[in-house]
Amino acid sequence: MPISDRNAPVLTAAEMRAAEAAVIAGGVPEYALMQRAGKAAAEIIWRAGAKRETLVLCGPGNNGGDGYVIAKALRDYGVPVKVAALADPVTESARQARAEWGGAVEGFFHVETHFAQVVDALFGTGLTRGLEGEVAARLVQLVEASERSYAIDIPSGISTDDGMPLSAVPHFDLCIALGQWKRAHMLRPATGHWRRKHLCDIGIPAPDATLFRLERPRLSPPADDAHKYTRGLVAAVAGEMPGASALAAEAAARGGAGYVRLIGVQSVNRTSHAIVRASMKNEAALSDPRIRALLIGPGLGRGEAGAERLGQALVHSHPVVLDADALWHLAEGAMAALPENAILTPHAGEFAQIFANLSGLDISGTVIELAVTAAQSSGAVVVLKGPTTVVAGPDGRAVVADAAPSWLSTAGTGDVLAGLCAARLAVTGDPFRAAAEAVWLHGEAARLAGPAFLADDLLPYIPAAIAACL
Ligand SMILES: NC(=O)C1=CN([C@@H]2O[C@H](COP(=O)(O)OP(=O)(O)OC[C@H]3O[C@@H](n4cnc5c(N)ncnc54)[C@H](O)[C@@H]3O)[C@@H](O)[C@H]2O)[C@@H](O)CC1
């Protein structure tokens, strides 16, 4: 079940084949799907490249079949087109598409090298191994010699399910995904092989997917009769480095919480006056039943004092966001104390530290498998942060965020994300939804902040990020 109807599914090659088979079983011939796919891709290429001379490279399978349909459609638009084939078609649909193209088909190695545009329809989701060395080298040569290049469905040589290149893969201007997003469209290093990507809807509904692309969430303003507690009270516990918890607390306040209480810090320069401070000695500040989300970890410290604070904070079983040093203590054995409705926000290093220590857990695969396995084994929502961030729930659902600006790779942005997770948890009461909303707001605030920002600079952009979701 998607978290919202805006979240498009992200499929494996097998899931894509099953989705296609279901449509074919429903009475739509495979060749009709190929026509839709090729025509949709050709329209995009024509819009981008107008009447530039185009070389379409066709492989033996249905990806090559798409290529012949594209070539014919471009010719119908009046574009000068040449086709070069690596091998003859081996599927019925591809043979039919080649027959309908009806024009000349040149040899892959013999066609001239310089074209304004190159379309790669050699291999798609049916790739089973890397391209032979000279084939890959020729593809790179043709693409690099062109002014514009398009990968049909997936760049040839990229493995659909993990985004890994199995042979040398060139860089394309546009990757045109067919039917549904596949995992490689979201995962590094594949995502570094195109400047832009576009999904063509060809009428293939997704099966019951468990992985979705993170899209802009829909948020609601506070209810007419809201007050600060109904909007959500976040309690943030500070530690050795109070600046980090202050950053997180302020992000929580701007992220939609009605009330943010920062516990265990005496003085922090430049923290908003709206954030209420309380002492760790004030028992009621932590046990307050109105707390809807507890946030602990940023700046907590890895020593005894930090461990003690974490223990004190978890006693009350509030829904919790655990980040940074709290995750470090978790890896040291505090996992069993996790309350329900917990969100863990590790980066790759913290992730390895926590989950490598859990015996019997197979942590291998892409960031998607890692996050899903960790969520299932811990019972918490896991936000595996990085250039591609994955939010996974214990029920096996996951969303993948593929488009956050790399300017986020600066100290303190994780604290801001933790604060946003706490705010959304307090507002929604749903840790999976909260984490997904927080990751999107974080990325959007970064987009709005522009280049070379400090983590603090994200804070004033959070309201604008929220405004984009109302
Ligand atoms: N799934 C769908 O809904 C649709 C898929 N279509 C297209 O069909 C593609 C998948 O088609 P196929 O399953 O026929 O697979 P491909 O066209 O990706 O390639 C499979 C063929 O290439 C061979 N092969 C695989 N790796 C090779 C290598 N490294 N060197 C040489 N030969 C290799 C295989 O033995 C097989 O013959 C999609 O990527 C998409 O472009 C579209 O035509 C229409 C709709």
Ligand SMILES: Nc1ncnc2c1ncn2[C@@H]1O[C@H](COP(=O)(O)OP(=O)(O)O)[C@@H](O)[C@H]1O
């Ligand atoms: N190259 C990148 N592209 C996009 N987002 C990134 C990149 N590098 C880091 N981020 C994001 O920046 C944040 C960094 O968090 P973290 O590693 O905890 O830093 P800190 O502990 O300094 O706050 C995470 O949300 C992560 O997803």
Ligand SMILES: [K+]
């Ligand atoms: K391709």
